[in-house]
Amino acid sequence: MQMPDQTHPLKIGTRGSPLALAQAYETRDRLMAAHGLAEAAFEVVVIKTTGDKVLDRALKEIGGKGLFTREIEEALSSGAIDIAVHSMKDMPTVQPGGLILDCLLPREDVRDAFVSRQVGSIHELPQGAVVGSSSLRRRAQLANRRPDLKLVEFRGNVQTRLGKLDDGVAVATFLAMAGLNRLGMADVASSAIEPEEMLPALAQGAIGIERREADDRVAALLAPIHHAPTGMRLAAERSFLKTLDGSCETPIAGLALIEGDRLWLRGEILRPDGSDAIRGEIRGALSEGAEIGDTLARQLMAEAPKDFFDWR
Numbered sequence: 001m002q003m004p005d006q007t008h009p010l011k012i013g014t015r016g017s018p019l020a021l022a023q024a025y026e027t028r029d030r031l032m033a034a035h036g037l038a039e040a041a042f043e044v045v046v047i048k049t050t051g052d053k054v055l056d057r058a059l060k061e062i063g064g065k066g067l068f069t070r071e072i073e074e075a076l077s078s079g080a081i082d083i084a085v086h087s088m089k090d091m092p093t094v095q096p097g098g099l100i101l102d103c104l105l106p107r108e109d110v111r112d113a114f115v116s117r118q119v120g121s122i123h124e125l126p127q128g129a130v131v132g133s134s135s136l137r138r139r140a141q142l143a144n145r146r147p148d149l150k151l152v153e154f155r156g157n158v159q160t161r162l163g164k165l166d167d168g169v170a171v172a173t174f175l176a177m178a179g180l181n182r183l184g185m186a187d188v189a190s191s192a193i194e195p196e197e198m199l200p201a202l203a204q205g206a207i208g209i210e211r212r213e214a215d216d217r218v219a220a221l222l223a224p225i226h227h228a229p230t231g232m233r234l235a236a237e238r239s240f241l242k243t244l245d246g247s248c249e250t251p252i253a254g255l256a257l258i259e260g261d262r263l264w265l266r267g268e269i270l271r272p273d274g275s276d277a278i279r280g281e282i283r284g285a286l287s288e289g290a291e292i293g294d295t296l297a298r299q300l301m302a303e304a305p306k307d308f309f310d311w312r
């Protein structure tokens, strides 16, 4: 296999946020260790996406899937980069023709973090407290569990959101534990929310590496850093999401865990205002992630009232 080197570096495409860069460097470090390569054999290429450019509107208004990925995938297809590093929870369930996402790094903490300067957990929030979040899923889940709370839009990176808390715009907000851990900012979390209380986003905490499907050299380079258990869990979670036709910006939550030689998938779908939630779970063989994800999605859809999906 032709290894990348200083004159022919492997080009790693990524968004430019501190979290995206941390994920790109983690990928580079794993590739360096797996193949005994020097840092100079890699080049990190920062690409600005629509989601990075538009900061003044709610994500669902800008609309469409792949808000944070389109420009990066174009660079991959054109050959401007060799691999693209993504947060799997932001990835559409189907990749553009010619691209494939089959390399996953070991998953980080899947839980959401509850972040507040004043209170320690959701339960401690006073009646009617203002909570900031831009995530349709988190807003719907919170409204479902605490209809008394007042929800406000909250966009921007971690620092921006913490600044809004300091300015008193809201008493609390939510972030992914995975992102905080990767940024070395876990201490920002007042507490981690257990999946039993609130299921996370599908694929939360997982990093995926996308490549050109026909690029056998890159496939061979990536093979040793793929984490199979994460792949099995994500197969179930992404199949669940795909059948529901959801994206990271629809009120759908779920989590697959490995219990011995079995996969255990839990899922939840909500109305955006939180007035209704439907939950379910399913178990299956480790190799059957795609099947159980699809089956659970169909079960929940069958249980849902006719108008349940009118928000789509």
Ligand SMILES: NCc1[nH]cc(CCC(=O)O)c1CC(=O)O
Pocket (backbone or CB within 6 Å): 087, 088, 089, 090, 174, 175, 176, 178, 179, 203, 204, 205, 206, 207, 248
């Ligand atoms: N939608 C933005 C996004 N995409 C991935 C993460 C966190 C890291 C991860 O889940 O892997 C975040 C931020 C957040 O939800 O706090």
